[in-house]
Amino acid sequence: MSKLDFYRNLSDKIVSELEDKLPVVLWPLLLLLLIFTCALVLLYSASGCSMYPWAMKQLTFISIFSLLALLIRSINIMWFYDHAYTLYALCIMILIFTNIFGHNVMGAQRWIDLKYFSMQPSELAKVGVILALSKYFNDFSNSDGRIVSRLLFPIIISLLPFFLILFQPNLGTATILLFICAALFFINGIKKVFFLVPILIVLASSPFIWRYALHDYQKRRVITFLNPEKDILDSGYNIVQSKIAIGSGGIWGKGMCGGSQSRLNFLPEKHNDFIFTLLAEEYGLVGCIFVLFIYFLWIAYSYGVSNYSSLYFGKMVSVGFASMIFIHVFINVGMVSGILPVVGVPFPILSYGGSNAASTLLMFGIVLSVQKSESKRRFKKYIQSDTKN
Structure with missing residues (x-):
């Protein structure tokens, strides 16, 4: 077994x-x-x-x-099946609206201010993506062996909200969204090579990503992760205090x-x-x-x-x-x-x-x-x- x-x-x-x-x-x-x-x-x-x-x-x-x-x-679950792409498109439109007109807090434009409370559309985007991918794999779960053409549309479904969320910037939610999509791809029996190729591409381009794609605060997070005691009163403060609290x-x-x-x-x-x-x-x-x-x-x-x-x-x-x-x-x-x-x-x-x-x-x-x-x-x-x- x-x-x-x-x-x-x-x-x-x-x-x-x-x-x-x-x-x-x-x-x-x-x-x-x-x-x-x-x-x-x-x-x-x-x-x-x-x-x-x-x-x-x-x-x-x-x-x-x-x-x-x-x-x-x-x-009935069939209602969500029938409207999966519509709900996904609605999530994408709200993300675009957020990136243009969203409420900016500390350099991150992730929220829509609704007067009485703020909404973070990137969280709801996860629901839209799950529904859209589920509908697609339901319709094409028994498709023929043309695996590349089969994967093109779900890859677009996955990457479009990923980049919209990444540009807010919101690396945490974007990463989670990508992992959820990867899990759905894996469950559908996608060959391991299709997971290996993007990982190798990311590793090969990591110097470029570090230099041009990551924000300064994201670089500090990586450095802090590798050595939190290096700046214990600033960037390493949170994780050091967290470890002390857990241990105590x-x-x-x-x-x-x-x-x-x-x-x-x-x-x-x-x-x-x-x-x-x-x-x-x-x-x-x-x-x-x-x-x-x-x-x-x-x-x-x-x-x-x-x-x-x-x-x-x-x-x-x-x-x-x-x-x-x-x-x-x-x-x-x-x-x-x-x-x-x-x-x-x-x-x-x-x-x-x-x-x-x-x-x-x-x-x-x-x-x-x-x-x-x-x-x-x-x-x-x-x-x-x-x-x-």
Whole structure:
């Protein structure tokens, strides 16, 4: 048995075991409730044991988008299939609008100011790309061997938003988008050589990229990653303080609102990109394992829905969502622990922010729609066969 088959069987087993004990919709919503609770507890602590300013706003965000996710669940998955390219085109137009008229903060033009709140369209672009690629691979999954012509259109679908986001500049989100696309290509059985060639091209052109393509702050991030102690009071400050906070948490942590690094404001962006560091300091290794296990179940559920769906579009959408969550978690945890460069990637739901919560929950609503549509199809087929008998 291959590793891929092993993980598929494992995710199927998790989904089937939980569905035997709980209604089909209830247990993923219970997982979400656990994640929401963790997010509010951490943001409450980050605010100095107060619901303001972050915890209450995040509660508002996740409440609104959870209701939208449940609304999306009631929509047949074929509607998203029929309108996938339209939704993708809408995301591209919003990205272009952002690059021209967007709100500029510290040299980055990533947001649209909507008076009462700001929206980051690059987060929603991930949803559009997953839907568009899923539709394409559904239509051409059984195409002939003309692999180059088969890949041209999905490559354009992937690279167009990638470059629009990169020009904002937003390297973190652009990188995640590219990894999600790579995961969908890989799942479709694209030959490994098509992954190797662009990697070799990037490596060969790395001196040019370093000299002409990267901004000064991005170069400092790479240098800081290689040697964070070189400039401990400036560019290396964030990651050094993050490591201190993670290490000080130990096995059990210091308890809610008990983290010295966070309470004394040594820990930077504790409500946002470094929320996992706050988790490690206050709840220790045990708390980190607990939260990561919840996200593992969430990812396993999505892969289980992928195997459950008879519609290839539904399979791809579910894999796309699972890949999005995994990549976000992997990069964020690696970033705050010093394994990866700091690129400004939030932890899904746990990190404060409405745009990331929106893309995550709306995409999850589509996965719920996949499961509901498939359950209705199977139930209808069962009734018809039972009637014949």
